[in-house]
Structure formats: C-alpha cells, structure tokens
Amino acid sequence: MPAQPDDPVNDPARNGAGDEPRWSELAAQPPSPERARAVELALRERLPADCVLSREEELRPYECDGLAVFHQRPMLVVLPHTEAQVRDVLLECRRLDVPVVARGAGTGLSGGAMPHAAGVVLSLARFNRILEIDPLARTARVQPGVRNLAVSEAAAPHGLYYAPDPSSQIACTIGGNVAENSGGVHCLKYGLTVHNVLGLRGYTMDGAPVTLGGRALDAPGLDLLALMLGSEGLLLVITEVILKLVPKPALAQVVMASFDDVGKAGDAVAAIIAAGIIPAGLEMMDRKAAAAVEPFVQAGYDLTAEAILLAESDGTPDEVADEVAAMERVLRAAGATAIAVSHSEAERLRYWSGRKNAFPAAGRVSPDYYCMDGTIPRKAIGQVLKAIEQLEHKYQLKCMNVFHAGDGNLHPLILFDANQSGAWQRADAFGADILELCVQLGGTITGEHGVGVEKLNSMCVQFSPAERAAFFAVKRAFDPAGLLNPGKAIPTLARCAEYGKLHVHHGRLPHPELPRF
Amino acid sequence: MQALLRELRERVRHAHESRTPLRLRGAGTKDFYGERCEGQLLELHGYAGVLAYEPAELVLTARCGTRLSEIEALLAAQRQFLAFEPPALGGDPTIGGIVAAGLSGPRRARAGAARDFVLGTLLLGCDGELLHFGGTVMKNVAGFDVSRLLCGSLGILGPVLEVSLKVLPLPPAQQTLRFEMAEGEALAAFNRWAGQPLPLCATAWFDGQAWVRLSGAASAVRASAQQLGGERIESEPAAAFWRSARDQTHPLLSRAASLWRLSLPSTAAPLSLAPPAAQLIEWGGALRWCATDRPAAEMRAIAAAAGGSAMHWRGGASGSRFHPLAPPVLELPRRLKARFDPHGIFNPGRLVAEL
Numbered sequence: 001m002p003a004q005p006d007d008p009v010n011d012p013a014r015n016g017a018g019d020e021p022r023w024s025e026l027a028a029q030p031p032s033p034e035r036a037r038a039v040e041l042a043l044r045e046r047l048p049a050d051c052v053l054s055r056e057e058e059l060r061p062y063e064c065d066g067l068a069v070f071h072q073r074p075m076l077v078v079l080p081h082t083e084a085q086v087r088d089v090l091l092e093c094r095r096l097d098v099p100v101v102a103r104g105a106g107t108g109l110s111g112g113a114m115p116h117a118a119g120v121v122l123s124l125a126r127f128n129r130i131l132e133i134d135p136l137a138r139t140a141r142v143q144p145g146v147r148n149l150a151v152s153e154a155a156a157p158h159g160l161y162y163a164p165d166p167s168s169q170i171a172c173t174i175g176g177n178v179a180e181n182s183g184g185v186h187c188l189k190y191g192l193t194v195h196n197v198l199g200l201r202g203y204t205m206d207g208a209p210v211t212l213g214g215r216a217l218d219a220p221g222l223d224l225l226a227l228m229l230g231s232e233g234l235l236l237v238i239t240e241v242i243l244k245l246v247p248k249p250a251l252a253q254v255v256m257a258s259f260d261d262v263g264k265a266g267d268a269v270a271a272i273i274a275a276g277i278i279p280a281g282l283e284m285m286d287r288k289a290a291a292a293v294e295p296f297v298q299a300g301y302d303l304t305a306e307a308i309l310l311a312e313s314d315g316t317p318d319e320v321a322d323e324v325a326a327m328e329r330v331l332r333a334a335g336a337t338a339i340a341v342s343h344s345e346a347e348r349l350r351y352w353s354g355r356k357n358a359f360p361a362a363g364r365v366s367p368d369y370y371c372m373d374g375t376i377p378r379k380a381i382g383q384v385l386k387a388i389e390q391l392e393h394k395y396q397l398k399c400m401n402v403f404h405a406g407d408g409n410l411h412p413l414i415l416f417d418a419n420q421s422g423a424w425q426r427a428d429a430f431g432a433d434i435l436e437l438c439v440q441l442g443g444t445i446t447g448e449h450g451v452g453v454e455k456l457n458s459m460c461v462q463f464s465p466a467e468r469a470a471f472f473a474v475k476r477a478f479d480p481a482g483l484l485n486p487g488k489a490i491p492t493l494a495r496c497a498e499y500g501k502l503h504v505h506h507g508r509l510p511h512p513e514l515p516r517f
Numbered sequence: 518m519q520a521l522l523r524e525l526r527e528r529v530r531h532a533h534e535s536r537t538p539l540r541l542r543g544a545g546t547k548d549f550y551g552e553r554c555e556g557q558l559l560e561l562h563g564y565a566g567v568l569a570y571e572p573a574e575l576v577l578t579a580r581c582g583t584r585l586s587e588i589e590a591l592l593a594a595q596r597q598f599l600a601f602e603p604p605a606l607g608g609d610p611t612i613g614g615i616v617a618a619g620l621s622g623p624r625r626a627r628a629g630a631a632r633d634f635v636l637g638t639l640l641l642g643c644d645g646e647l648l649h650f651g652g653t654v655m656k657n658v659a660g661f662d663v664s665r666l667l668c669g670s671l672g673i674l675g676p677v678l679e680v681s682l683k684v685l686p687l688p689p690a691q692q693t694l695r696f697e698m699a700e701g702e703a704l705a706a707f708n709r710w711a712g713q714p715l716p717l718c719a720t721a722w723f724d725g726q727a728w729v730r731l732s733g734a735a736s737a738v739r740a741s742a743q744q745l746g747g748e749r750i751e752s753e754p755a756a757a758f759w760r761s762a763r764d765q766t767h768p769l770l771s772r773a774a775s776l777w778r779l780s781l782p783s784t785a786a787p788l789s790l791a792p793p794a795a796q797l798i799e800w801g802g803a804l805r806w807c808a809t810d811r812p813a814a815e816m817r818a819i820a821a822a823a824g825g826s827a828m829h830w831r832g833g834a835s836g837s838r839f840h841p842l843a844p845p846v847l848e849l850p851r852r853l854k855a856r857f858d859p860h861g862i863f864n865p866g867r868l869v870a871e872l
C-alpha cells in the first residue's frame with residue numbers, strides 16, 4: 001500500500017501529532033460527565049424515549065459478547081426501531097465524534113461487539129422481522145436482528161431452509177452472522193454465510209445508505225458484497241439482508257466412528273475427502289470432550305475412544321445409503337475401532353447432541369473455558385492435536401477439542417478458573433500459541449469467530465505490515481473518521497511492534513529449522 | 518520465475534511513480550470484455566505454474582499465468598474439477614484472468630460463482646509490494662476478504678499474481694434431460710425444481726427446449742431423472758451442449774452481432790422485447806442472453822425494472838458495456854480504488870469508466 005496515514009489511530013491528523021492513543025486503551029477511558037450528557041441529549045432529541053438506555057443497570061447486559069473476559073460498560077446503548085433512526089444515530093455520532101459498535105445477539109466469541117467506554121452500542125435487536133419469504137425464488141429478506149434459526153423455521157413449510165447453522169443458531173442474529181461470516185456443521189457441503197447471502201442494505205458511519213447485491217446473481221462493479229462478509233461491523237451497519245434458501249434434503253444419516261488415536265482420526269478425515277466424498281457434516285470430538293458431554297446428553301459416545309468422528313450424509317434415500325456405505329469403508333480402512341450409523345431422526349439428533357452441546361458441557365466441567373478458532377490443512381489435524389497436548393503440560397491447563405474437522409477448523413476449548421491468579425493469562429498465552437501454530441502450518445488464526453479484540457495480536461503473526469495497511473485502506477474507504485467499531489479486527493503498527501512476535505511469512509517462519517513447540 | 522517477479526514488481530512500481538497507466542493482460546481471451554482501456558501492456562501470462570495441489574485438501578494454488586487447460590488436466594487426473602466451470606471463451610485463458618473477470622459457467626446457480634471458490638490471492642500492490650489475502654484453508658475470516666473483492670475486479674486494484682482456489686470432486690454421475698417447453702413454462706419449472714431436493718446442477722432454455730443437467734451420486738441422478746421425465750440426452754451431445762453454453766460457442770452466443778447479457782432474479786417474467794429477441798436462458802432463469810440490437814437504454818431499463826442489470830456483451834456501437842452505476846453507488850468503489858491505486862495506473866476504466 002502507498003504510504004498514507006491509513007492507520008486511523010496513528011493518524012497524526014486525527015490524534016494530534018506525535019502521540020498515538022490506541023483505541024484499545026481509549027476504549028476503557030470513560031467520557032467526562034459533560035460529554036456523556038451532551039451525547040445523550042443529542043441522541044434523545046433524535047430518537048423516541050424507549051430507544052436510549054443510559055442507566056448503569058440498563059447498560060450492564062451490553063458489557064461484553066460471548067467472550068466475557070473482554071468487557072467494558074458503554075456510555076450509551078441505543079435500540080432504534082427504523083432505518084431512519086439508525087441513520088440518525090450514525091449521523092449524530094459522526095458529528096460528535098463518538099465511536100459506534102453495532103450489536104446483534106452478543107454471542108460473538110472474539111469481543112467483536114465489546115463496547116467503548118465513551119461510545120454508543122447500536123443494538124439491532126428490534127430489527128427482528130422476516131420481511132419476506134419467496135419460496136419460488138428461494139430467498140428470504142430479513143432484518144439483521146432475526147435469529148438464524150428463525151429463518152429456517154419460517155422457510156420450513158416450503159421445504160426450504162437456510163444452510164449456515166452455527167451452534168449458536170437459536171440465539172445469534174443474521175446481522176452478526178454476516179459480520180462474522182459464520183459457519184456451522186453443514187458448511188462443508190453447503191457453504192459459509194458468504195455463500196448464502198445474495199444482497200444486503202446498510203449505512204456507512206457517515207449515514208449514507210448502501211445497497212449491495214440483490215436477487216440477481218451478478219451485480220455490476222466491484223463485488224463489495226463479498227467484502228462485507230466477515231467485516232466484523234467495521235464497514236457498515238447492516239439493516240437488511242437477502243438470504244439464499246435451499247431445499248431440505250429428503251434424508252440425513254450420521255455415521256459415528258471411534259478411533260484409538262487422534263492422528264488416525266485426522267487421517268480418516270482427509271481420507272474421506274480424498275475418496276471424493278463431501279459429507280454434509282464432518283466433525284470430530286476428542287476423548288476429553290466426549291467424556292465431558294456424555295453425562296450431559298447421554299448420546300452413547302464411546303468413552304474409550306481417543307477421538308470420535310461424526311460424518312453426516314444427506315440426499316435421496318438411495319444416495320444416502322451409498323454414501324454411508326462408502327464412508328464406512330473409508331473409516332474402517334483408516335482404522336476405526338467401532339462404527340455406528342443412525343437409523344432414525346431421533347438417533348441422528350442424539351449423535352449430534354453432544355457436538356452441539358459441547359460448550360455448555362465445558363462450562364459444566366470447568367469454571368471457565370476459552371474457545372479458540374484456528375483453521376489448518378486437514379492433513380495437519382493429528383499433528384496439531386498432539387502439539388496441543390504438549391501445550392497442556394506447558395501451561396498446566398486442560399484443553400478439549402470438538403471441531404469442524406471436515407473444514408480443518410479447530411475449536412480447542414481451554415479450561416481454566418478465572419478466580420485463580422494468572423490462570424487467564426496462561427489460557428490466553430496457550431491460545432495464542434495454538435493460533436501461531438495454525439499460521440505456521442499454513443492455516444489461519446480464525447475460521448469463523450473473527451478477530452474482534454481477542455486476536456489482534458495474532459493478526460501481527462499472520463499479516464505483514466503492508467497487508468495490515470491494506471486492511472486499514474479498506475476501513476478508511478468506508479469509514480474515513482474511523483468511528484465504526486474502532487480498535488477491532490486490525491492491529492495497529494504500534495501494537496504489533498509491542499507484541500513483538502514475528503510475522504510468519506506464508507506459512508513459514510523466518511527460521512523454520514528452530515524448534516518452537 | 519523470481520527474475521520475472523522482480524521485473525513485474527519493478528515495472529509496477531515504476532508505473533506508479535511515473536503515473537503511467539498499465540493494461541494488464543493474461544492470455545487475451547477477454548480482450549473484448551469490459552470497457553475500453555488504454556495503457557502500456559503488462560503481460561502476465563509468463564508468470565505461470567501450479568504451486569501446490571493437494572487433492573485431499575481440495576485446494577489448488579497457481580501463478581496467475583497458468584492456463585486453464587493445465588489446471589483442468591491436473592484436476593481431472595484426480596477426479597476433481599473447478600465447480601464454477603470458468604468459460605474458456607474460445608482460447609485457453611489464464612487463471613489470473615479468470616479470477617479477474619470473475620465469470621462462471623452453467624453450474625453457477627447451484628455450485629456458486631468464481632468468487633465463491635477463491636480462498637486466497639497474492640496481489641501486486643501499486644508500490645510493488647506483495648500482499649497476501651485469505652489463504653489456502655476452507656474457512657478464514659482473518660482480515661477483510663480482499664481476495665473475493667479482487668474476483669471480478671478486472672484488474673483495477675492491481676495484478677493478482679497467485680490464487681488459491683477451492684476445488685471439488687467430480688460428481689460420479691451425470692444425466693442431461695431435454696423438454697419441449699415454452700419460455701415461461703421453462704422458467705417456472707426451473708424455479709420449482711430448484712426448490713426440490715434434486716441434484717440439479719445446470720439448466721438452460723433455447724428455442725423451445727429446456728435443458729436440465731443432473732449430477733451427483735449415481736442413485737440420486739437415476740431416481741431424479743425418473744422423477745422428472747423428459748428426453749434423456751446421450752452424454753456426448755449433452756456435454757457438447759453445456760460446453761457451447763459455457764464457452765460461448767453456442768450459435769446464439771457466437772453469431773449474434775449484438776449480444777446482451779442480462780443478470781436478473783431467476784423468477785423474472787419472460788422479457789417483453791419487440792421484436793422478440795432470440796434468447797439463451799441459463800442459471801435457472803437468472804442469466805438471459807439476448808441477441809438484439811435494441812438501444813442500450815431500453816435494455817438497461819428492462820433489466821433494472823426486473824431487478825437486475827444488463828451488460829452489452831458484444832457488438833453495437835461504442836458506449837459502455839457494463840450497466841452504469843449511479844453516482845452514489847460509485848462513491849465507495851471510487852474510494853477503494855483511490856486507496857489501492859491512487860494514481861490510477863491499473864486498467865483505468867476497464868471495469869467502470871470512472872475508475
């Protein structure tokens with residue numbers, strides 16, 4: 001990127017020459033009482049009374065998202081009813097130089113919706129209407145605060161559903177899904193959010209309306225729609241989304257296979273794909289995870305197995321029968337010690353129940369847990385799981401693994417007790433080590449949960465200064481003032497310098513010969 | 518290749534410093550495509566070669582100059598393919614050009630577009646920097662998705678030097694069916710069928726005949742063919758038909774003096790053009806090729822009214838090819854362009870006259 005002051009927090013024009021206040025530090029600086037009052041008055045003038053929350057007890061529920069270690073009380077929360085009100089909030093905040101953080105259901109796992117002490121949380125909770133289901137065109141036009149599962153429920157009478165199904169789908173919103181490019185168990189075959197969004201409407205921080213994509217499959221000009229997916233609320237406040245719906249398969253069955261070694265289970269994942277099969281879902285659970293969830297869900301997991309694979313097949317009954325047989329063959333050849341196939345919808349759901357309830361189960365066996373989200377090439381699954389075992393010793397913390405194996409998307413759950421001094425710091429360092437390892441193996445620090453505030457440091461490992469400057473260039477094109485969810489997703493040069501870890505070039509560290517784990 | 522890479526970086530840096538516009542070019546199969554663009558030729562076809570391909574990872578990474586034929590042969594040997602079926606357009610395009618143009622073939626409505634399969638890119642920035650975006654894994658939300666932004670950008674943000682694409686296993690079975698159907702009837706059927714759990718991977722309509730291609734597991738294809746009925750087409754003529762749609766050798770596409778490409782909602786009603794234009798319909802109704810010399814303003818108005826856009830693919834007088842963007846819609850692309858290419862050296866005007 002050309003040398004421009006693309007880094008909004010380090011832009012002398014914005015912050016006064018010389019000093020470099022960071023949004024991450026600013027985020028915790030409360031406004032002066034006069035300033036808070038002035039902003040509140042300005043917003044109350046524009047919005048109905050029920051749209052502005054300012055009392056401490058009203059603000060508390062908005063302090064954090066699903067990653068509670070990062071929390072901050074906002075100055076104000078606004079809950080607009082209409083697009084015009086969203087625009088007014090943005091215009092007013094822009095005028096007064098107030099940071100704005102859009103918020104869906106707050107289930108994010110990277111601190112993406114964490115507020116600023118001197119900022120406004122813009123909740124889209126009231127944008128909860130499904131505006132239109134068009135069964136013939138197979139589209140749903142929805143407001144961003146609609147819950148993910150509600151779309152599939154509304155589409156079900158037409159034999160259709162919305163494919164991306166994050167485990168949080170009963171709670172998380174479509175706006176949050178778009179902002180994070182969320183995935184789910186069925187994304188291996190049916191794609192991520194980016195593959196299932198046709199168009200959207202939103203507003204820039206300057207209050208300008210933006211419409212991208214639509215019901216046609218191509219739009220002229222640059223593909224800005226793709227750029228919005230996974231942009232973590234830094235570019236637009238999304239106010240409407242057009243989703244693609246797909247026909248419900250006639251039948252789904254799941255194969256459950258046990259392995260006596262995580263490496264073998266990892267190789268089995270690669271073997272299934274190599275056999276030309278794209279399962280509807282391909283998930284893995286290690287022994288610790290199975291042991292944690294089994295008492296909770298009684299799914300009948302093999303507790304002697306080092307790893308369990310769940311592989312789903314869907315389609316016409318004949319097709320499923322063929323695919324299940326093929327998967328059984330591959331799994332056996334890969335060394336599965338036991339195989340079970342679901343024979344009813346109830347049984348299928350029971351096999352999945354542990355996978356879907358892994359997080360609450362982690363919460364049951366440990367006071368706190370920290371969920372990581374790196375992606376690696378499938379062939380490295382075994383290697384990474386073994387490295388994680390070593391890190392358990394290094395950090396004296398347990399870690400269980402339940403994850404989207406078919407996509408190579410890991411979710412190590414690091415168990416810790418936040419009341420123990422230093423435990424969170426150890427969990428944090430443990431997590432950062434895992435992410436660094438993912439980058440070294442040619443993967444990425446986040447597959448679906450986003451960078452948020454959580455993985456800012458790890459971004460320094462994955463991207464070069466020029467690449468990070470390019471991200472700021474994109475940010476600036478949409479939000480020249482740098483007020484929309486500032487301090488998230490892209491680390492500043494100064495922050496990376498301070499973090500001091502090396503940028504891993506293209507999956508290779510500068511000195512690959514040195515042992516690191 | 519290192520020497521060539523150095524040279525490309527040097528040329529771009531120099532062009533940036535001296536504010537010299539560049540016209541990026543791969544194999545030249547799309548010289549006709551897009552708006553007119555002047556500049557010193559920057560040839561990219563030499564920067565070629567597959568860098569990595571691991572079938573079990575479903576990813577292929579290649580330098581931009583790598584030819585489609587080489588990639589397809591490599592994939593076919595492992596029973597895999599590029600599911601977006603990039604059109605060859607009568608030549609052997611480079612993978613860089615394919616990504617830059619972002620065009621997709623007959624499977625687009627079901628399998629996704631070129632951009633849906635782009636996992637990562639290496640961009641040559643205007644100051645000669647090499648910028649990696651995305652990567653080679655299936656799921657990746659670290660940083661903005663610049664790779665997908667580059668797909669279809671026609672080079673206006675810079676040359677894509679390398680690209681990583683998701684590839685898929687070839688479906689084990691395929692069957693094409695043909696039906697005698699009027700246009701409206703076919704459009705209704707395409708949309709209805711797409712809402713049913715059928716392994717429908719492409720549809721087309723031309724001259725009173727609807728074509729449907731099923732692909733997937735042998736049992737599913739067999740059962741669905743039975744269910745749908747129609748005339749079963751042998752695999753060779755079927756492949757030839759889909760090839761002709763994909764590569765634009767179909768008579769309607771290759772012979773029309775003036776050809777319009779309308780991208781519409783799949784459920785848009787049959788077009789009312791007077792006199793009626795010969796049409797090839799693809800993508801379940803979402804893509805309509807019209808051989809007509811109706812004025813541009815009329816075609817654009819028809820497309821816009823139906824909720825889509827119209828591109829003047831070929832022929833006709835001068836004038837812009839792509840559907841024009843209203844000034845407010847241009848604002849964000851303009852700012853992006855200004856940040857990625859402040860001196861406007863990359864393919865000026867090729868995607869949008871103003872950029």
Ligand SMILES: Cc1cc2nc3c(=O)[nH]c(=O)nc-3n(C[C@H](O)[C@H](O)[C@H](O)COP(=O)(O)OP(=O)(O)OC[C@H]3O[C@@H](n4cnc5c(N)ncnc54)[C@H](O)[C@@H]3O)c2cc1C
Pocket residue numbers: 065066101102103104105106107108109111112113124144165166167168171172173174175176177178179180181182183184185232233234236237238239359448449485
């Ligand atoms: C138990 C559990 C399981 C989970 N499982 C999965 C999983 O399987 N797959 C997965 O991908 N994720 C998963 N998640 C993470 C989370 O649910 C997703 O990231 C989800 O998309 C967040 O949606 P939300 O509505 O809660 O967004 P929030 O947490 O409120 O916000 C997330 C980000 O989106 C932005 N945002 C929200 N709404 C808008 C809008 N309208 N316009 C602009 N920006 C907006 C916010 O600013 C923030 O940066 C899980 C979380 C939990 C707690």
